[in-house]
Amino acid sequence: MSGKPFRVLCLDGGGAKGFYTLGILREIEAMIKCAIHERFDLIFGTSTGSIITAMLALGKSVPEIIALYQEHVPTVMKNKDANGRSGALANLSETIFGDAMFTDLKTSVGIVATKWMLEKPMIFKAHIGQAHGMKGSFVPGFGVKLGDAVQASCSAYPYFNRKTVVTSDGDSIELIDGGFCANNPTLYAIADATVALGIVPDNIRVVSLGCGNYPPPPVNWWTLDYWKQKTPGVQLLQKTLEINTQSMDQLRVILYKHIQTIRISQSFSEPAMAADLFEHDLKKLNVLMQRGVQSFAEHEQTLQAFLL
Secondary structure, three states: OOOOOEEEEEOOOOOHHHHHHHHHHHHHHHHHHHOOHOOOEEEEEEOHHHHHHHHHHHOOOOHHHHHHHHHHHHHHOOOOHHHHHHHHHHHHHHHHOOOOOOOHHHOEEEEEEEEEOOEEEEEEEOOOHHHHOOHHHHOOHHHOHHHHHHHHHHOOOOOOOOOEEEEEOOOEEEEEEEEHHHHOOOHHHHHHHHOOOOHHHHEEEEEOOOOOEOOOOOOOOOOOOHHHHHHHHHHHHHHHHHHHHHHHHHHHHOOOOEEEEEEOOOEEEOHHHHHOOOOOHHHHHHHHHHHHHHHEEEHHHHHHHHHO
């Protein structure tokens, strides 16, 4: 390597399973002894990963983010319909982000959403250097409030409502969850680093964090959750997001095998670890976070080499 390392952090989507990601991040922050945004030059996030990305880039510590997740995520996920979940997500966004804009961020970011009508990704970015073209009209985050971009990235339709944002150009764009195009946003982040920013591949260090894989939760036939799980759409959504995640990582290995990357997202088969993206049992979510801590421990030496 010749030159300063360019460090990239990528955070998958996964709904409530983002607690696993936070367990890893808590230990990373403790290890580097500074705020995450001070060590990473670029942070990309999808869905729950976009919430964490935005808060990290605003300068929040991981313990602060964990406390906010513990307070708000069960409230969002325990709702039984899209209107309830989207309303709770909007309240979370207003509480955490308020009127914050992409110009308020302390490091470069990418927040991934999907255009409903055009069926293409829409990636909200903080800095003009990340633009792959049309730099003359670049506006950070397309002029959209940070919280609105995050809501769009998290709108796992049809279990959340679609989110409409209005850009600084006055364009009204209907968006859905970024997981439909890149639940694992690592490829997009590497493209920004290598192509847009022109970073030498030998200098790039990527830390890519998933949300873990778990057996489906057991349900009782007389509950609404039973019918939710039996609905093919719910199963299809989860399968679609996971297939997308795995496909993106396979492509990364093929296309960017020369870029040093740590990928952490373990699979758990024990029945006690059963969970899905709608999990709202705080005790279970805290267990997921503890598993994230264990996953950090298994990769600690490599992470030290990347980040210290």
